[in-house]
Amino acid sequence: VQLVESGGGSVQPGGSLRLTCAASGYTFSDYYMGWFRQAPGKEREAVATIKRVDVTWYSDSVKGRFTISRDNVKNMLYLQMNSLKPADTAMYFCAASRVGLWPRLNPTEYNYWGQGTQVTVSS
Numbered sequence: 001v002q003l004v005e006s007g008g009g010s011v012q013p014g015g016s017l018r019l020t021c022a023a024s025g026y027t028f029s030d031y032y033m034g035w036f037r038q039a040p041g042k043e044r045e046a047v048a049t050i051k052r053v054d055v056t057w058y059s060d061s062v063k064g065r066f067t068i069s070r071d072n073v074k075n076m077l078y079l080q081m082n083s084l085k086p087a088d089t090a091m092y093f094c095a096a097s098r099v100g101l102w103p104r105l106n107p108t109e110y111n112y113w114g115q116g117t118q119v120t121v122s123s
Contacts, residue, residue, distance in 0.1 A: 001025035001112045003094050008117030015084050015121070021077035021094030021114055029072040031111075032097045032104050035079045037090035037119075044093070046105040048079060057103035061087070084121045091116040 007019040034049040048068035067080040095110035
């Protein structure tokens with residue numbers, strides 16, 4: 001199983017980034033997917049999660065600015081991030097969870113993780 005994130009980088013406040021996560025080695029469409037982030041000295045937190053058929057959940061801190069989506073044909077997960085703020089600075093991880101209670105916010109509920117991609121928002 002492999003999850004590989006890309007698309008992170010440095011951006012000014014108000015800017016946009018699109019994170020991607022390429023999944024392989026398991027049946028992607030059978031798993032819920034999530035984006036998590038972790039800032040230095042803080043716990044890993046759920047940012048957005050998506051069911052197999054595009055039912056989504058967002059953290060209040062990103063609602064209206066971020067959009068999670070998935071392509072079950074290409075085995076890809078996306079996170080479109082707009083109106084970025086310095087508080088969004090963190091390492092971002094994609095993760096896969098076997099189906100269970102929704103909306104799957106606890107990192108311990110996830111079976112597979114990517115290595116992370118850094119997002120830095122600064123002027």
